[in-house]
Amino acid sequence: MKAKKLSLVSSLVITLAAVLVVLSLFFPWWQMIFFAPQYPEGLNIIVYPNKLEGEIDIVNGLNHYIGMENFSEENFPELAYLSYLVIGLAALTLLTAILRKKAVLYGLIGLFIIGGGLGVWDLTRALRKFGTNLSPTAPIKIDPFVPPLLGHNTVANFVTESVLGYGAYFLIAAFILLLIPLWKDRTR
Amino acid sequence: MKKWIPIASGLLAGFVAATISFADFSNSTNNQVASSTTKSDAEKVYVPFGEKDDYYLFASGGHSGQMFIYGVPSMRHIRTVPVFSPDSATGYGFDEHSKKLLGDYTWGDLHHPAFSETNGDYDGKYMFATDVGNSRAAAMDLETFTVKDIINVPNTSGPHCAAFVTQNTEYMFLPTRFAVPIGSEYKSLDDYSDQYRGVMSAVTFDQNKDKLNIAYQVALPPWSYDLSDAGKKSSADWAVMTTYNTEEATTNLEINASQADRDFIVLFNWKELVKMVADGQYDEVTGQKMIFPEKHKGGIYLVPVAKSPHGVDVTPDGKHFIASGKLAPSMTVFSFEKAFEAIEKQDFAGERNGIPIINYDSIMEREVNPENALGPLHTQFDDKGMAYTTMFISSEIVKWDPKTGETLDRVPVQYSPGHSVAAEGDTVAPDGKWLIALNKIAKDSYLSVGPSHPESMQLIDISGKMKVIQSSPVNPEPHYAQIIKADKIKTIEVYPKDENNKLATYKQDQARIERNGNEVHVYGIAMRSKFIFDAKAKRPDVIEVNQGDKVFIHLTNTDFDEDITHGFAINSYNLNIEVQPGQTNTIEFTADKAGTFPLYCTNFCSALHQEMTGYFLVKPNK
Numbered sequence: 001m002k003a004k005k006l007s008l009v010s011s012l013v014i015t016l017a018a019v020l021v022v023l024s025l026f027f028p029w030w031q032m033i034f035f036a037p038q039y040p041e042g043l044n045i046i047v048y049p050n051k052l053e054g055e056i057d058i059v060n061g062l063n064h065y066i067g068m069e070n071f072s073e074e075n076f077p078e079l080a081y082l083s084y085l086v087i088g089l090a091a092l093t094l095l096t097a098i099l100r101k102k103a104v105l106y107g108l109i110g111l112f113i114i115g116g117g118l119g120v121w122d123l124t125r126a127l128r129k130f131g132t133n134l135s136p137t138a139p140i141k142i143d144p145f146v147p148p149l150l151g152h153n154t155v156a157n158f159v160t161e162s163v164l165g166y167g168a169y170f171l172i173a174a175f176i177l178l179l180i181p182l183w184k185d186r187t188r
Numbered sequence: 189m190k191k192w193i194p195i196a197s198g199l200l201a202g203f204v205a206a207t208i209s210f211a212d213f214s215n216s217t218n219n220q221v222a223s224s225t226t227k228s229d230a231e232k233v234y235v236p237f238g239e240k241d242d243y244y245l246f247a248s249g250g251h252s253g254q255m256f257i258y259g260v261p262s263m264r265h266i267r268t269v270p271v272f273s274p275d276s277a278t279g280y281g282f283d284e285h286s287k288k289l290l291g292d293y294t295w296g297d298l299h300h301p302a303f304s305e306t307n308g309d310y311d312g313k314y315m316f317a318t319d320v321g322n323s324r325a326a327a328m329d330l331e332t333f334t335v336k337d338i339i340n341v342p343n344t345s346g347p348h349c350a351a352f353v354t355q356n357t358e359y360m361f362l363p364t365r366f367a368v369p370i371g372s373e374y375k376s377l378d379d380y381s382d383q384y385r386g387v388m389s390a391v392t393f394d395q396n397k398d399k400l401n402i403a404y405q406v407a408l409p410p411w412s413y414d415l416s417d418a419g420k421k422s423s424a425d426w427a428v429m430t431t432y433n434t435e436e437a438t439t440n441l442e443i444n445a446s447q448a449d450r451d452f453i454v455l456f457n458w459k460e461l462v463k464m465v466a467d468g469q470y471d472e473v474t475g476q477k478m479i480f481p482e483k484h485k486g487g488i489y490l491v492p493v494a495k496s497p498h499g500v501d502v503t504p505d506g507k508h509f510i511a512s513g514k515l516a517p518s519m520t521v522f523s524f525e526k527a528f529e530a531i532e533k534q535d536f537a538g539e540r541n542g543i544p545i546i547n548y549d550s551i552m553e554r555e556v557n558p559e560n561a562l563g564p565l566h567t568q569f570d571d572k573g574m575a576y577t578t579m580f581i582s583s584e585i586v587k588w589d590p591k592t593g594e595t596l597d598r599v600p601v602q603y604s605p606g607h608s609v610a611a612e613g614d615t616v617a618p619d620g621k622w623l624i625a626l627n628k629i630a631k632d633s634y635l636s637v638g639p640s641h642p643e644s645m646q647l648i649d650i651s652g653k654m655k656v657i658q659s660s661p662v663n664p665e666p667h668y669a670q671i672i673k674a675d676k677i678k679t680i681e682v683y684p685k686d687e688n689n690k691l692a693t694y695k696q697d698q699a700r701i702e703r704n705g706n707e708v709h710v711y712g713i714a715m716r717s718k719f720i721f722d723a724k725a726k727r728p729d730v731i732e733v734n735q736g737d738k739v740f741i742h743l744t745n746t747d748f749d750e751d752i753t754h755g756f757a758i759n760s761y762n763l764n765i766e767v768q769p770g771q772t773n774t775i776e777f778t779a780d781k782a783g784t785f786p787l788y789c790t791n792f793c794s795a796l797h798q799e800m801t802g803y804f805l806v807k808p809n810k
Binding site: 055057058061062065139 | 715716746747748749795796799
């Protein structure tokens with residue numbers, strides 16, 4: 001028997017992480033809600049790994065006043081392949097559960113960290129691009145701005161609120177699940 | 189030593205306060221119950237900002253040709269919906285669809301609104317209305333509060349005695365106020381009795397195609413048909429309507445149509461008439477299937493009634509119909525059951541114009557004549573089946589019990605009520621609570637605006653003793669109204685995208701101008717805050733044509749956002765339409781005036797609405 005093999009419980013925990021990763025595909029990952037006096041109900045941009053939802057057209061219609069580029073799925077090529085990467089990650093997670101090798105798990109955790117970091121970087125990049133690349137001929141001139149990844153921001157009459165969606169929470173939960181075997185099967 | 193004083197007095201004060209606050213629970217509970225039922229009149233009608241009214245009121249706009257929408261109990265005017273008259277505020281009568289509906293008419297006389305019904309109760313889907321001025325009927329969709337279809341009714345002139353729908357909206361009947369010869373041909377008034385007819389039309393409405401259609405007509409005698417109601421429940425296959433001028437007078441009707449002591453209620457079985465038509469028992473005249481009662485026997489009967497009746501109303505249980513005598517003056521309660529029995533037994537007292545007359549005494553339940561109540565016109569009902577009749581001459585509403593004839597309550601109104609309307613008061617299940625008197629004379633009620641006065645609608649709380657608690661001015665002229673529970677109406681806020689609509693342009697880069705001979709088709713977009721008529725042009729918001737061109741502008745509002753309406757007007761071209769969010773609307777006209785004409789958005793849409801403009805350039809002919 002190889003001592004390095006992860007326990008069955010750990011394997012199950014990792015399997016559960018794989019399930020959560022797949023599940024995250026069906027839920028929004030990130031959401032920005034726009035509130036204004038005229039929109040007390042809020043306008044939404046809801047980001048799924050493969051699509052945008054919410055009142056995108058209305059937000060775009062309003063954003064053109066400050067010269068912001070349109071949000072659209074074409075502007076986010078990531079949406080075309082992100083779900084395949086997620087499925088790949090889920091497959092690797094499942095493979096880790098089957099192999100039950102600690103080294104593989106380390107690799108997987110590393111992959112999660114890199115992937116998550118890239119995701120955060122990509123979203124920040126997008127927010128910076130939209131907020132700072134304002135048309136010089138816009139009817140209403142405002143200073144360039146970068147909406148935060150999470151939390152409030154105020155632009156003109158709009159207050160935006162950025163929040164994580166269920167999908168993101170599933171991914172975080174999956175990541176935490178992956179850490180559990182490290183502690184559980186630690187070498188005594 | 190004196191330290192005990194503040195302590196003791198403190199304790200004492202505490203006990204006193206506690207006793208006042210908490211003792212005698214039964215009493216304080218009673219107070220609470222009492223206070224909730226003794227809301228002041230102001231509190232009853234006050235709908236605070238953020239809350240909405242419980243009911244919609246649809247009031248006929250009479251010779252304005254419009255329908256007025258109010259909230260109840262606040263009596264706030266919410267909207268005017270144009271039906272039979274053009275309305276530049278909404279572009280009604282300017283855009284292609286509504287222009288076709290109105291034809292060449294520039295006014296109408298909207299009398300009696302009627303909701304579509306399912307099982308005798310309002311279903312909140314459609315509102316029907318009739319035009320006494322130009323013999324038309326209209327159907328309004330309650331998802332959008334817009335008119336979908338208007339039908340011209342031939343052989344008839346002034347469907348005052350309508351609209352009333354059967355309990356599942358199978359038919360809407362339009363009996364006429366004025367008798368005319370078939371086809372409205374020229375005939376001497378000396379031949380009135382032979383050549384004139386009071387034609388009634390049975391109209392169907394196809395809810396899938398939004399289309400009104402005449403199923404058949406009935407050539408009733410040349411009398412004036414005044415008001416009507418469809419049966420309910422056990423009388424569902426039947427309908428009743430009142431007549432006056434059974435004298436067949438042709439001049440000075442004020443005197444000559446008020447001579448006979450008795451006029452008639454026409455009682456008919458519409459299911460039987462439908463069957464007769466199916467069996468071919470009709471003549472084809474002017475393209476209509478026409479039943480001539482003297483020839484095609486059955487289904488129609490006359491009930492003698494006190495002279496010149498106005499309203500006839502079926503009780504919520506469907507067992508009785510009540511005629512209001514107007515000049516008699518009394519209300520007469522008739523039994524449907526006894527009428528069916530009399531018809532069965534052929535208990536007739538002769539016939540008029542080939543129609544059997546049912547024996548009055550056989551079916552009359554009671555004549556009700558409240559003391560000094562003059563000019564009974566129309567009756568509504570509450571949740572307990574009690575009747576509320578408007579008294580035009582004595583200016584009051586009288587509440588009475590149809591089962592006993594006992595007068596229960598009376599309240600004066602200011603002044604001269606024609607109809608009244610109770611909350612869902614002509615359905616199988618009236619709500620009680622509210623009654624609105626639709627008064628013809630407002631006189632001294634409001635700030636003066638000169639000799640032309642508004643009419644008045646008075647809200648009456650009927651939950652206890654009747655009391656007028658609110659009064660609202662209203663444009664001419666509320667003939668009749670309907671009150672519907674607000675939650676029955678399900679509106680849309682934005683027109684859904686219709687990819688099959690070839691006239692719609694949803695993508696900015698597809699906005700274009702196409703020329704075909706001397707026809708110019710503009711497939712344009714209206715959005716906050718610009719017009720795009722030709723995406724590829726140097727100036728996308730300019731339309732340039734030649735003098736004499738026929739111009740079609742198909743404009744789509746691509747703001748799929750609640751309450752973002754755009755307008756479109758061309759200066760000096762007498763044109764203005766609206767495009768609601770998501771809607772595509774077409775305007776068609778000939779560019780007969782050469783010159784430069786600014787165009788602009790007429791409905792304030794955004795902070796840059798003022799900039800939402802363009803030019804319509806018409807090159808002159810050489």
